[in-house]
Each structure stands twice: as structure tokens, then as C-alpha cells.
Amino acid sequence: xxxxxxxxxxxxxxxxxxxxxxxxxxxxxxxxxxxxxxxxxxxxxxxxxxxxxxxxxxxxxxxxxxxxxxxxxxxxxxxxxxxxxxxxxxxxxxxxxxxxxxxxxxxxxxxxx
Amino acid sequence: xxxxxxxxxxxxxxxxxxxxxxxxxxxxxxxxxxxxxxxxxxxxxxxxxxxxxxxxxxxxxxxxxxxxxxxxxxxxxxxxxxxxxxxxxxxxxxxxxxxxxxxxxxxxxxxxxxxxxxxxxxxxxxxxxxxxxxxxxxxxxxxxxxxxxxxxxxxxxxxxxxxxxxxxxxxxxxxxxxxxxxxxxxxxxxxxxxxxxxxxxxxxxxxxxxxxxxxxxxxxxxxxxxxxxxxxxxxxxxxx
Numbered sequence: 001x002x003x004x005x006x007x008x009x010x011x012x013x014x015x016x017x018x019x020x021x022x023x024x025x026x027x028x029x030x031x032x033x034x035x036x037x038x039x040x041x042x043x044x045x046x047x048x049x050x051x052x053x054x055x056x057x058x059x060x061x062x063x064x065x066x067x068x069x070x071x072x073x074x075x076x077x078x079x080x081x082x083x084x085x086x087x088x089x090x091x092x093x094x095x096x097x098x099x100x101x102x103x104x105x106x107x108x109x110x111x112x113x
Numbered sequence: 114x115x116x117x118x119x120x121x122x123x124x125x126x127x128x129x130x131x132x133x134x135x136x137x138x139x140x141x142x143x144x145x146x147x148x149x150x151x152x153x154x155x156x157x158x159x160x161x162x163x164x165x166x167x168x169x170x171x172x173x174x175x176x177x178x179x180x181x182x183x184x185x186x187x188x189x190x191x192x193x194x195x196x197x198x199x200x201x202x203x204x205x206x207x208x209x210x211x212x213x214x215x216x217x218x219x220x221x222x223x224x225x226x227x228x229x230x231x232x233x234x235x236x237x238x239x240x241x242x243x244x245x246x247x248x249x250x251x252x253x254x255x256x257x258x259x260x261x262x263x264x265x266x267x268x269x270x271x272x273x274x275x276x277x278x279x280x281x282x283x284x285x286x287x288x289x290x291x292x293x294x295x296x297x298x299x300x301x302x303x304x305x306x307x308x309x310x311x312x313x314x315x316x317x318x319x320x321x322x323x324x325x326x327x328x329x330x331x332x333x334x335x336x337x338x339x340x341x342x343x344x345x346x347x348x349x350x351x352x353x
Contacts, residue, residue, distance in 0.1 A: 004182035005270045010321030010334075081319055083342060086335045090321065 013094035017074040020067040027064060058112045066105035073097035120195055122149055124161065125203040128210045133201065134158075146186035146194065147175050150202060150214065163214035170328065173264030177214050178203040183269035185328040206269040221265045224281045229307035230288030233300035243297060255294035258287040258336055260329045267323035267333055279312030283323035283333030286314050290336035293343065305340075305347050314340040 006012075037045035051057065077093045087093075120140050123133035136153050147165055154161040165175035170188040177186050179194050180201050194200055208216035236243060245252060267283035268274055274282050281289075286308060293304045308314045314337045323333040 004180055005322050005326060006272075006320075008321065008325045010319065010325075011272075014318055014320045078319060082338050083345075086338060090334075 009091040009094055013074060013077070013097070016070055016098070017078070020071040020074070023064075023067050024071055027067075055113070058109065061112065062105050062109040065108045066101050069101035069104045070098065073100050116198065119198075120149075120191070121199045122153065123199070123201040124150070124153060124214070125210075126161075126213055128212055131210075131213075133203075140191070144191045146177070146179055146184065146189045146191060146200070146202065149191060149200070150177075150186065161214070162212040164216075171262060173262035176205055176264040176266050176269065176328075178206055178269065183266040183326055185264055185266065188328060205265055207271065207274045208265065208269070216265075218265060220278075221268050221282065221284070222263070224285040225263075225288055227307065227312075228281045228285035228289040229304045230285055230292050232292065232295075233298050233303060235297050235299040245296065249296070251294040251296060254339065255291045258291040258331055258333070261287060261331060262329060264328060266326050266328055270322035270326040272320055272322065273316055273318050277312065277316055280316045281308065281312050281314075283317075283337065286317075286340055287331065287333040287336040289314075290339050293340070302347075305344050308340050309344040309348075314344060317341075 034045070034048055037048065052061070074094075074097050077097050080093065081090060118140055119137050122136045122138050124136060125131055126134045136157050138149050138152055138157075141148070147168065150161070150163050151165075154163065163175070163177070165187060166172040167174070168187045170185055173185070175186045176183055178184075178201075179186065179189060180196060181203075182194075183205060184194070186202075191200070202214065204210045204214050205216045208218065208221060211217050247253075247256070261284060263284065265284065267287075271280075271283055273280050289304050289308050292298050293301055298304070317334070317337045319334060319338070321334050324331070324335070327333065
């Protein structure tokens with residue numbers, strides 16, 4: 001439950017980073033499993049690639065790319081926070097990470113459809 | 114029922130186990146949350162337990178959860194927190210409840226000591242007083258945290274404390290950072306050793322609730338980031 005003390009930008013950024021990390025941890029084994037088809041069962045991979053042409057799957061991939069980008073930029077933000085001299089624009093950095101992630105995922109979706 | 118002249122206030126009664134008790138309190142033009150608690154104790158139920166001392170935001174005694182958010186109640190105006198004529202008041206989160214709104218602050222202060230937030234003198238009382246340069250970089254870092262009033266609002270707002278009872282917490286670590294940067298502190302290594310172990314600064318997830326809710330607008334997250342940098346630098350320095 002979102003409690004009152006959590007209603008601020010950096011807590012939401014923390015939640016996004018944690019959820020995207022969990023989602024990617026679940027996604028990556030499936031991703032490598034599908035890639036293994038290229039070596040072992042190419043006909044299965046072709047079937048999967050045809051399935052991935054569906055609009056709903058492409059939209060789901062948009063979500064995946066967003067989560068990957070959000071985790072990447074969120075991680076860079078945290079490394080900057082912890083390793084570089086402190087700056088006051090931490091909320092701006094978090095918002096910038098989300099904006100960059102949205103841009104990258106949006107470009108991916110535009111190219112996919 | 115809440116209306117323009119009265120508000121409904123739910124107050125925690127009990128210790129770890131208990132329930133919220135409703136009270137009707139008259140709305141005044143100028144009224145803090147602490148005023149409301151004091152009114153209830155004086156006029157509605159004298160068995161209500163709570164803690165306060167200075168009433169002017171200096172002593173750090175009266176912090177409570179107001180509508181789920183930790184606040185210094187003596188400096189929180191009722192009109193700022195009233196929602197549809199209602200307000201909920203509970204004891205501070207992450208601390209054992211003694212009774213009603215009074216929490217046991219021992220774990221909070223024990224962690225100040227555990228974080229080595231104590232003075233390690235460089236001189237004796239027989240030496241002349243050492244001059245400080247207020248503009249020195251380390252002094253500016255040190256000075257940023259010394260207005261802490263030990264109210265435990267940051268400690269109550271911290272989810273890392275909630276999930277890891279060993280975590281020293283924002284206030285203790287900020288104190289350690291102030292002591293670390295003090296040019297009159299003779300034992301920096303003791304501070305770094307204290308804050309880099311189990312429950313130390315590296316447990317912080319940088320959620321930033323401490324900085325958002327600190328009533329004195331201090332930034333423990335900044336201090337903890339500084340400790341993370343210095344403990345890491347110290348780790349590599351000692352290995353080389």
C-alpha cells in the first residue's frame with residue numbers, strides 16, 4: 001500500500017527500479033531459452049518470431065524495453081548519487097531517467113509497428 | 114461527526130496491540146496537532162499518553178504519525194493535515210510503542226551510539242581552543258547535519274529501517290557523517306568502521322523519505338551517500 005510518507009518522486013523511482021529489476025530477472029531466462037532455439041530448434045524459433053509479429057506482443061515488448069531502459073538509467077542515476085559529489089537535482093535526475101526510458105521504448109515501438 | 118466547528122480525530126490507544134479511538138475536538142483558528150492531543154488528554158480522556166516538551170520545534174519529543182505521515186506535531190497546523198474534517202494520529206512507526214502515542218526511543222538513540230556518532234577529541238581541556246574555518250569544505254558538510262533535533266521523523270519514514278531492524282537509520286548515519294567531517298574529530302576510522310558493517314550505510318536504498326520528511330529540511334540521504342563514498346574509498350585504500 002502507498003502510505004502517505006511514500007508519496008514523493010524518489011520513492012516512486014525506487015519502486016520502479018525494484019519492479020523493473022524483478023521483471024528483468026524473470027524475463028532474461030525466458031529470453032535465453034528462446035535464443036537457444038536458434039541453435040537447437042530453428043523451426044521453433046521461426047514459429048516464435050511469427051507469433052511475436054502480433055500487435056499485442058509488440059506492445060508487451062515496448063513494456064520490456066521501457067523496463068530495461070528504466071533499470072539502466074535508474075541504475076546510472078543511483079551510481080551518480082552514490083559516487084559523484086552530491087547535487088540537489090535528484091528528483092530531476094529520476095524524472096530524466098523515466099523520460100529517456102520512455103523515449104527509447106517509444107522509438108522501439110514506432111520502429112516495430 | 115466532523116463539521117465546520119468540530120473535527121473527528123482517531124487516536125491510537127494501546128501498545129503494539131490496540132485500536133483507534135474516535136474523539137470530537139473543537140476546531141480553532143490557530144491549532145497545532147499537538148494542541149489537539151493535549152486538548153483530548155486534558156478534557157476528554159486523561160489516560161491518554163503522549164510525549165512533548167518544548168512545543169516550539171526544538172526538542173524533537175512530539176513526533177507522531179499524522180494521517181500515516183511522520184510529523185513534528187507541535188509545528189504542524191491542523192488545517193494542513195485535516196482531510197474532510199478528519200485526522201488520524203498514531204505513534205511513530207518503526208519504534209516499540211510504550212502506550213498510546215508514546216514510543217520507546219531507546220533503539221533510535223542506541224543506534225546513534227552504534228554509528229560512532231560521538232566526539233573523539235583531538236585536544237585536551239588544557240590546550241588552547243582550536244579555530245575553525247566555517248567555509249572549509251569539510252566544515253560545510255559537517256554543519257549541514259548539526260541542526261538535527263533527534264525527533265526520529267526520518268527513522269519513522271524509512272522503509273529500510275522497517276525491513277531491516279539492524280539498519281542504523283538516517284539520523285544516526287547523518288550524525289556519523291557530521292562527526293566524520295569535523296576537523297576536531299580524531300578518529301575517522303572508528304566512524305567508518307561503525308557505519309560500514311551489518312546495518313550500516315550500504316543498506317540504504319536511497320528512497321529519500323528521510324530528506325522529504327525531515328522537519329528541519331536536513332538531507333540524511335546526502336550524508337549517507339557521503340559515507341558510502343568514504344567507506345568505499347577507505348576499503349580500496351586499505352587493500353592497496
